[in-house]
Amino acid sequence: MNTQPSAAQRTAFRAVSALRTIGPPRPLVLTLLALGFSALLLGRAQAGGSHYYPPVGNPVVKEECGSCHLAFAPSMLPAASWQRMMGDLKNHFGDDASLEPAVAAVVTDYLVSHAGDRGGRAYSEKLLRGVAAGSAPLRITELPKWVREHRKVPDWEWKHKEVRTRANCTACHVYAARGYYED
Numbered sequence: 001m002n003t004q005p006s007a008a009q010r011t012a013f014r015a016v017s018a019l020r021t022i023g024p025p026r027p028l029v030l031t032l033l034a035l036g037f038s039a040l041l042l043g044r045a046q047a048g049g050s051h052y053y054p055p056v057g058n059p060v061v062k063e064e065c066g067s068c069h070l071a072f073a074p075s076m077l078p079a080a081s082w083q084r085m086m087g088d089l090k091n092h093f094g095d096d097a098s099l100e101p102a103v104a105a106v107v108t109d110y111l112v113s114h115a116g117d118r119g120g121r122a123y124s125e126k127l128l129r130g131v132a133a134g135s136a137p138l139r140i141t142e143l144p145k146w147v148r149e150h151r152k153v154p155d156w157e158w159k160h161k162e163v164r165t166r167a168n169c170t171a172c173h174v175y176a177a178r179g180y181y182e183d
Contacts, residue, residue: 051181053123058110064099065107070169072140073179074111075120076127080136082111093138141166 053073056062065071074082086108089097099107116124117133130144131137140146150166157163162171169176 053127053179053181054114054120055177055179056110058106060103060106061110064103068095068097069167070176072169073120073123074114075116075124076140076143077115078117078128078131078136079112079115080134081138082108082115084136085138086111139167 053075055073056065056071062071077085085092086104089099089104112118114120116128127140127143127145137143141150158166160171164171169181173181175182
């Protein structure tokens, strides 16, 4: 666990130290300092750090995708990937995941509009770094960032009965369904 103070904590410490050197703080200064610090913390909490990807919020997508596996956050792949995947559901990683056309359209629209290079851009920058523009990778587990993050996981762990596959995020990341992928 890292015990070093974060950049926000160091900034707050400097601000408090500066106030102490100029004499007793005035209520307005304290209020502004408190508001600024709160806004900083709130922004960090809302963003969830660099391992947060907003979970699927559409109930149709959550049901259709989540009935077989974790409904992966759309921001984890670019729009072209979701279009490619949804265009061949008959061959969905070895399974036939075909949907009624109307349902498939709802799922596709949601995934594409929240993809990492569209509406989910604020969350996907680090995960999609190194993925060529216009490419359409189908597996999150083959993205350069994913591979780097998981390179130290030994092969035997992937074969454990609780894990079985690299795509089973919830085996190790207990809050993955909520969008948090910290260890």
